[in-house]
Amino acid sequence: MSMIAMASHPSSSFPLRCRYVERAPIGASLSASTKKPAAGSTKGGETTRFAVGQDGSIQGSGVTGYAFSGTTTPHGDKNFLDATVKFGPAPCLYPGMTLTGVVFFTSNEVLAGLTLPDRSDAFVVAGTK
Template sequence: MKLVVALSALTIVAAGCGGGGSDDNSSVSAASAINAAQGLYGGTDANDNTVGGVVLDSGAFYFVYADSSTDSLGLVQGTASAAHGTFQSSDARTFDISGKSASDTPILAGYNEKNSVQGAIYTSAAKQSSTKFNVLYDANYERPVALSAVAGKYSGSAGSTRGGETATFTIGDDGSIKGAGASGCTFTGTATPHGNTDVLDATITFGPSPCYYSGATLSGVVFVSNNQLLAALTLPNRSDAFVVAGSKWLMATAAVSAR
């Protein structure tokens, strides 16, 4: 998954252990039973951000955008319908982590099944201006993920619109998740394969203070490839998001560091 490697390599100044995710689908547009645009994708947008993410079979999508040269980082999340070449979402929200804001940003795009999605993310519900994007399908989506293959400890950056810090994110062989930020905020949860795809569904619960969202239970998705991890989640009411990007601790690296 090239999109994961590209995004995880960025220096992310994002929010500390105070974000997280679960979709609130009470106001989403109807999606196809099996979304025709489902898949992993990677590409760019008109602001020269690297864009990577997933459209699930349910129509729920998570797209992270980032640019280390401008300290740009954010997540676009929602649920889309995809039919007859048209990909659209009326409930999409952009969580501008570097800008510390969240807003409704509808999407209207075209798609070619197992090929690409390209179109515009409107910068407001009024649709007065937009940002164009173009992402290409990643066939790794069709390769079922094994928990044993992605299990391990990852370190990197974590963020929400409330702030950011370095953090660790550990996945166990049984799918258990635990993590901690430099502030002392902790979180625990679970990860399970999303059907026969290279995506993990994830749920986490944040610990007590100093976590921004103490006790909140969040859900979203996790991708792991080439020892790089990217997690994207939203709060239940979708008022904020939690993004994690990290690299896996390898035994060789740990041995060198211990000397």
């Protein structure tokens, strides 16, 4: 929503333009776990659990036993979050590695794409609520 108003003082006045952007808590649209999202990299894929909490934390695990956790932060007034995820120990394909990227969401879907530091591979998640 935008608003244009006139601000005035006894000796002068000037136009005042404002833009209001309502921002829900970080994980508001993602607080419910996604329904069997798929996750993968160039080395393969599987069903995973992926959730973003109200505080922006990421938690997840795969059916083969790998686990990951991370954080998100708002990216301006856009409908996506900047994200950092760290994989746990083996059986993760990249044990202990930290990946960075984005999490995009709508009211019923989530897409995440994060790359290794050298960009040699990516971790991609797609799911619906």
